[in-house]
Amino acid sequence: MRIQSKKMQQVLSDVLRKYGFSDVDAEQSAALFVQNSVDGVYSHGYIRFPRVISYLEKGYIKPEAKPSVEGSFGSIERWNGNLGMGNLIAKQAMDRAIDLARENGMGCVAIRNTNHWMRGGTFGWQAAEAGFIGLCFTNTQPNMPAWGASDRRIGNNPFVLAIPRKSGEHVVVDCAMAQYSYGKIEEAKLSGRQLPYPGGFDKYGNLTSDPVAIEKTWRVLPIGYWKGSSLSIAFDLIAAILSGGNSVSAVGQLGGDEYAVSQVVIAIDPNRLGTEDEANMIIDRALADLSDSHPVDEGSQVMYPGQRTYATRRENMEQGIPVNEDVWHSILSFLED
Amino acid sequence: MRIQSKKMQQVLSDVLRKYGFSDVDAEQSAALFVQNSVDGVYSHGYIRFPRVISYLEKGYIKPEAKPSVEGSFGSIERWNGNLGMGNLIAKQAMDRAIDLARENGMGCVAIRNTNHWMRGGTFGWQAAEAGFIGLCFTNTQPNMPAWGASDRRIGNNPFVLAIPRKSGEHVVVDCAMAQYSYGKIEEAKLSGRQLPYPGGFDKYGNLTSDPVAIEKTWRVLPIGYWKGSSLSIAFDLIAAILSGGNSVSAVGQLGGDEYAVSQVVIAIDPNRLGTEDEANMIIDRALADLSDSHPVDEGSQVMYPGQRTYATRRENMEQGIPVNEDVWHSILSFLED
Numbered sequence: 287m288r289i290q291s292k293k294m295q296q297v298l299s300d301v302l303r304k305y306g307f308s309d310v311d312a313e314q315s316a317a318l319f320v321q322n323s324v325d326g327v328y329s330h331g332y333i334r335f336p337r338v339i340s341y342l343e344k345g346y347i348k349p350e351a352k353p354s355v356e357g358s359f360g361s362i363e364r365w366n367g368n369l370g371m372g373n374l375i376a377k378q379a380m381d382r383a384i385d386l387a388r389e390n391g392m393g394c395v396a397i398r399n400t401n402h403w404m405r406g407g408t409f410g411w412q413a414a415e416a417g418f419i420g421l422c423f424t425n426t427q428p429n430m431p432a433w434g435a436s437d438r439r440i441g442n443n444p445f446v447l448a449i450p451r452k453s454g455e456h457v458v459v460d461c462a463m464a465q466y467s468y469g470k471i472e473e474a475k476l477s478g479r480q481l482p483y484p485g486g487f488d489k490y491g492n493l494t495s496d497p498v499a500i501e502k503t504w505r506v507l508p509i510g511y512w513k514g515s516s517l518s519i520a521f522d523l524i525a526a527i528l529s530g531g532n533s534v535s536a537v538g539q540l541g542g543d544e545y546a547v548s549q550v551v552i553a554i555d556p557n558r559l560g561t562e563d564e565a566n567m568i569i570d571r572a573l574a575d576l577s578d579s580h581p582v583d584e585g586s587q588v589m590y591p592g593q594r595t596y597a598t599r600r601e602n603m604e605q606g607i608p609v610n611e612d613v614w615h616s617i618l619s620f621l622e623d
Numbered sequence: 624m625r626i627q628s629k630k631m632q633q634v635l636s637d638v639l640r641k642y643g644f645s646d647v648d649a650e651q652s653a654a655l656f657v658q659n660s661v662d663g664v665y666s667h668g669y670i671r672f673p674r675v676i677s678y679l680e681k682g683y684i685k686p687e688a689k690p691s692v693e694g695s696f697g698s699i700e701r702w703n704g705n706l707g708m709g710n711l712i713a714k715q716a717m718d719r720a721i722d723l724a725r726e727n728g729m730g731c732v733a734i735r736n737t738n739h740w741m742r743g744g745t746f747g748w749q750a751a752e753a754g755f756i757g758l759c760f761t762n763t764q765p766n767m768p769a770w771g772a773s774d775r776r777i778g779n780n781p782f783v784l785a786i787p788r789k790s791g792e793h794v795v796v797d798c799a800m801a802q803y804s805y806g807k808i809e810e811a812k813l814s815g816r817q818l819p820y821p822g823g824f825d826k827y828g829n830l831t832s833d834p835v836a837i838e839k840t841w842r843v844l845p846i847g848y849w850k851g852s853s854l855s856i857a858f859d860l861i862a863a864i865l866s867g868g869n870s871v872s873a874v875g876q877l878g879g880d881e882y883a884v885s886q887v888v889i890a891i892d893p894n895r896l897g898t899e900d901e902a903n904m905i906i907d908r909a910l911a912d913l914s915d916s917h918p919v920d921e922g923s924q925v926m927y928p929g930q931r932t933y934a935t936r937r938e939n940m941e942q943g944i945p946v947n948e949d950v951w952h953s954i955l956s957f958l959e960d
Contacts, residue, residue, distance in 0.1 A: 337752045434926075436919050439915070465850075510847050516796040523794060524756055533909035555696070583771070
């Protein structure tokens with residue numbers, strides 16, 4: 287089943303309006319969910335939407351809340367998200383970071399007390415579309431054990447890097463510090479498949495690709511073992527101290543749901559120190575060399591980060607967004623009274 | 624065999640003077656090699672020193688070269704390293720980034736045409752010692768296949784994050800995008816050991832922990848598989864376009880040795896948006912919770928990034944730096960004529 291993006295936009299914005307968002311905010315937040323779905327990141331597009339509605343119902347997300355500026359110095363700012371809608375706040379924050387970068391070469395907004403931004407890559411694409419380098423990270427609830435630990439006290443803390451290109455074919459990395467998301471582990475379990483590579487530890491402490499064994503311990507694997515664990519801890523601390531907000535540990539003390547997290551978005555102007563043409567030539571040459579890589583699987587092609595998005599985007603815009611019928615119907619049901 | 628840090632400082636600075644460095648530069652560069660060795664990062668301390676001398680002899684590193692500013696806008700600067708000594712230039716660049724951050728909240732220096740900075744963590748520690756958040760990355764020669772590729776066209780591009788603490792017990796992550804360095808793989812091979820976790824692919828395309836099998840393919844593993852590959856590509860592009868310098872691909876076309884690389888150092892002032900006490904309380908609480916993690920190995924302790932450094936530093940300052948006799952004698956031989 288496929289839903290046209292226009293139709294999805296209409297439904298999601300209608301639901302958000304019903305839950306208390308202004309017209310403008312409902313349209314803009316819905317557009318971010320739709321874009322994530324169009325780009326094939328369904329888990330942080332329409333699939334996540336029902337959970338957002340439940341957070342609105344629980345009062346964790348406040349539909350009318352606007353972020354407020356709590357501090358400002360040169361090229362950096364601190365915002366309080368006031369528990370507003372995470373994707374709207376992060377988008378505004380990146381807009382502001384870009385403005386600061388226009389003035390100062392680079393800009394940074396750190397946000398406390400905000401909500402899940404859905405797909406972090408969104409705000410990297412946003413920076414790149416504006417012609418800026420983007421760098422974003424968020425903390426989360428405790429969902430991963432630190433390296434050497436068996437209980438979950440650190441977050442999977444996604445990290446985003448985006449590089450703009452004149453052609454519009456931007457380079458965007460969006461990756462969490464856990465090897466696999468809970469969604470991916472669940473998906474493998476439901477379809478009776480093994481993960482392609484080890485994603486956690488079984489109850490004997492051995493690395494395993496078996497989603498069922500991982501779900502028994504929830505000892506999910508950080509990327510690069512001790513390395514991803516360390517990066518996750520560092521991103522958390524930087525986000526928390528710059529924003530003055532919750533660390534992963536403090537989010538964990540809120541009672542089990544994930545809200546009031548801390549985020550950082552940074553924009554850098556790549557064309558203040560050199561020219562756009564120079565930057566594009568450097569990128570084009572580097573990516574051409576990458577593309578000449580000998581593929582391990584004959585007939586395949588080594589891609590740059592974000593490259594696969596373009597084909598998915600085109601297909602989903604032309605043919606509609608493939609949706610899980612149950613999830614879609616649960617979204618439609620929010621419009622019934 | 625252990626060498627007192629003072630003795631090592633004297634020998635290394637004498638050698639550097641002999642190879643054309645000014646007194647000040649010789650002392651300062653030697654001090655960075657010694658500090659890395661004191662901190663237990665021998666591979667990027669005294670062990671790397673003979674290779675640096677060979678690069679001086681080949682003319683890749685120019686002992687008298689000083690970096691020049693090629694562009695400046697607000698909180699960002701572009702430098703040409705003019706092929707000077709990598710660790711000296713990176714230190715000066717971080718000093719400048721810290722000054723920019725004092726003025727603007729954050730500062731960034733991008734350097735082209737510079738040389739290997741030895742241990743990236745050095746410049747994270749430097750930022751933290753000055754009370755600043757540090758964020759650094761460098762590119763390298765092509766030394767890792769991109770995900771899905773069999774030939775090496777991307778770099779292991781180290782990434783550093785540092786968070787200052789009032790106590791001086793800073794949090795510092797310093798990690799390359801390859802799971803293991805060539806040094807670690809070589810070390811395992813020479814001692815007849817397997818790597819603790821898979822570090823690359825064998826000739827059949829299977830993941831392996833066998834250093835001999837990995838050395839046959841040189842298909843070393845990026846951290847987090849496709850994730851580390853993507854991060855490596857993105858760090859490379861950002862470093863190259865901000866500095867206007869070589870990408871990994873361009874470094875690879877220089878003839879096989881690693882010089883004229885591109886680096887980025889960023890400093891952020893954590894106390895302009897909030898107070899130092901607030902930041903320290905957030906960090907202390909988060910690290911206390913981390914430290915309460917249930918260790919997988921009974922009796923062990925979950926550490927924060929950088930924590931192990933303090934014990935090593937103390938031991939090596941008190942007892943001297945443990946050195947490989949052959950390497951140490953080869954260093955001493957540079958003083959003979």
